Amino acid sequence: MILKKVLIADAVDKAAVDILLKRNIQVDIKTKLTNRELISIIRDYDVLIVRSATKVTKEVIDAGKNLRVIGRAGVGVDNIDVDVATRNRVLVINAPGGNTIAAAELTCIMILSLARPVVAACSKLKSGVWDKESFKGNEVMNKTLAIIGLGRIGREVARRMQAFNMRTIGFDPFVTPEVARSFGVEYMELEKIWPLADYITLHVPLLEATRGLINSITLSKCKKGVRIINCSRGGTINEKALLEGLNSGQVAGAALDVYEEEPCKFTELLEHPKVVCTPHLGASTREAQFKVAEEISLQILTLMDGDSLHVPGAVNADVIP
Numbered sequence: 207m208i209l210k211k212v213l214i215a216d217a218v219d220k221a222a223v224d225i226l227l228k229r230n231i232q233v234d235i236k237t238k239l240t241n242r243e244l245i246s247i248i249r250d251y252d253v254l255i256v257r258s259a260t261k262v263t264k265e266v267i268d269a270g271k272n273l274r275v276i277g278r279a280g281v282g283v284d285n286i287d288v289d290v291a292t293r294n295r296v297l298v299i300n301a302p303g304g305n306t307i308a309a310a311e312l313t314c315i316m317i318l319s320l321a322r323p324v325v326a327a328c329s330k331l332k333s334g335v336w337d338k339e340s341f342k343g344n345e346v347m348n349k350t351l352a353i354i355g356l357g358r359i360g361r362e363v364a365r366r367m368q369a370f371n372m373r374t375i376g377f378d379p380f381v382t383p384e385v386a387r388s389f390g391v392e393y394m395e396l397e398k399i400w401p402l403a404d405y406i407t408l409h410v411p412l413l414e415a416t417r418g419l420i421n422s423i424t425l426s427k428c429k430k431g432v433r434i435i436n437c438s439r440g441g442t443i444n445e446k447a448l449l450e451g452l453n454s455g456q457v458a459g460a461a462l463d464v465y466e467e468e469p470c471k472f473t474e475l476l477e478h479p480k481v482v483c484t485p486h487l488g489a490s491t492r493e494a495q496f497k498v499a500e501e502i503s504l505q506i507l508t509l510m511d512g513d514s515l516h517v518p519g520a521v522n523a524d525v526i527p
């Protein structure tokens with residue numbers, strides 16, 4: 207594949223530029239473009255690299271008359287219209303492994319921050335109040351953690367939380383009970399999971415099958431006082447139902463990194479005293495950003511070398527010539 211001009215449209219680590227420049231590829235960095243601005247310039251590029259902020263819509267792809275590759279420096283491609291890309295013979299690639307550990311570690315922090323109210327206690331102390339009474343937490347030892355989605359990230363979460371002596375149960379339609387057992391997870395169908403879990407963490411992509419997976423019905427099947435963690439994709443939780451659950455006491459806490467709409471404007475949820483929230487920081491470590499930038503740019507070089515069999519992040523591989 208001949209690829210000469212790359213547009214980086216989101217905040218991608220410099221490693222990507224360094225790798226591409228070594229092969230004399232022209233790299234332009236233009237972040238925070240509006241959709242209209244992106245549409246007006248995309249025709250000049252063979253490759254577009256994004257994270258999750260830029261929405262690569264049908265209009266953008268149609269305007270990209272010379273576009274051959276869209277690279278996602280990260281995992282989720284739900285900000286890219288992959289169907290239209292496929293129809294237009296534009297290859298979509300992602301960096302499937304680079305931010306696994308960052309996302310798994312943030313999830314563990316979220317679980318622990320629901321068990322021990324560190325965030326609330328810290329803000330109170332910073333506001334000048336020494337309050338030792340209001341922040342009694344819980345131990346996670348011997349509690350049950352349900353992991354929905356047993357892919358790369360779900361497995362790393364399981365291994366880490368087992369070190370805290372949590373019982374780990376889980377479900378994934380693409381994983382067998384034997385495989386789940388190999389990393390210490392007791393495999394169960396969702397209907398069995400809901401009433402057992404003290405904590406539920408989601409590690410699924412946003413698909414029609416996972417949209418609103420946590421909703422008023424599934425929450426009503428859970429133990430009273432369940433805690434919900436989401437560092438996967440917004441939209442997998444029905445936020446209105448979650449808020450109702452928090453208000454009724456059915457849900458004892460929620461730790462959210464991703465939202466139905468980003469940036470999230472659902473202030474009632476964000477400001478809820480039982481909610482710990484971060485602005486989609488799952489992949490935001492120096493190490494992860496270096497790795498995804500390196501992973502995506504090396505795949506671009508591999509495509510240039512015609513070695514398409516070694517492009518692990520090809521999302522619509524049938525487009526590869």
Ligand SMILES: O=C(O)[C@H](O)COP(=O)(O)O
Pocket residue numbers: 257258259279280281282283305438486487488489490
């Ligand atoms: O899908 C991903 O890779 C993560 O959600 C990270 O998204 P980001 O690159 O926009 O931080």
